[in-house]
Amino acid sequence: xxxxxxxxSQVPVFEEAPVELRCNYSSSVSVYLFWYVQYPNQGLQLxxxxxxxxTLVKGINGFEAEFNKSQTSFHLRKPSVHISDTAExxxxxxxxxxxxxxGKGTRLSVIA
Amino acid sequence: NAxxxxxxxHLVRRRGQEARLRCSPMKGHSHVYWYRQLPEEGLKFxxxxxxxxxxxxxxxxxxxxxxEFPKEGPxxxxxxxxxxxxxxxxxCASSPNGGDYGYTFGSGTRLTVV
Numbered sequence: 001x002x003x004x005x006x007x008x009s010q011v012p013v014f015e016e017a018p019v020e021l022r023c024n025y026s027s028s029v030s031v032y033l034f035w036y037v038q039y040p041n042q043g044l045q046l047x048x049x050x051x052x053x054x055t056l057v058k059g060i061n062g063f064e065a066e067f068n069k070s071q072t073s074f075h076l077r078k079p080s081v082h083i084s085d086t087a088e089x090x091x092x093x094x095x096x097x098x099x100x101x102x103g104k105g106t107r108l109s110v111i112a
Numbered sequence: 113n114a115x116x117x118x119x120x121x122h123l124v125r126r127r128g129q130e131a132r133l134r135c136s137p138m139k140g141h142s143h144v145y146w147y148r149q150l151p152e153e154g155l156k157f158x159x160x161x162x163x164x165x166x167x168x169x170x171x172x173x174x175x176x177x178x179x180e181f182p183k184e185g186p187x188x189x190x191x192x193x194x195x196x197x198x199x200x201x202x203x204c205a206s207s208p209n210g211g212d213y214g215y216t217f218g219s220g221t222r223l224t225v226v
Contacts, residue, residue, distance in 0.1 A: 034214050043217035097210040104154035
């Protein structure tokens, strides 16, 4: 079965420090990959997506992610985090019309 | 351009009652997806619908749960005879074309069964 693994359930980081949230997927077919952010008591907001082409994808709020086919990874990065980045982040996988498969989420806590 | 609208935002039901969750997709979106979110478990797919058709219901529990997306009106997720274990956040998402470009999510309905 296709799956998405987010390796860290919680990531604490100091304000203005860099952060990487890890995501690995298992699939033998062409995939689309997404990162979503969820703020408390809200729905999910799309941060960025990889469909094809350049493996480095830039999204909103200064986030970027790199698709690595050989390592089946799609890690999310930000060079300098803000308090407002505190939220839960979800990696998701899709292919064709298959409903998106989500990881369990990584809770990012930014410490002042 | 309103986003995906879900209502109610919060719903409290006693055990054995019925819960009806509504979702109006974004304008121009004909694909609707329902997901359930439990603490520490992420989002679990439940059902994928297009107008008047269920495309994939592989994530729906076999009993008590049903979904529809009629020609007119919102998509409805219906849970009959609710139990405590149904307490969760239920999210609806929509897309214009089956998801290649990602989904737009609603703010969710938080169901509490007492």
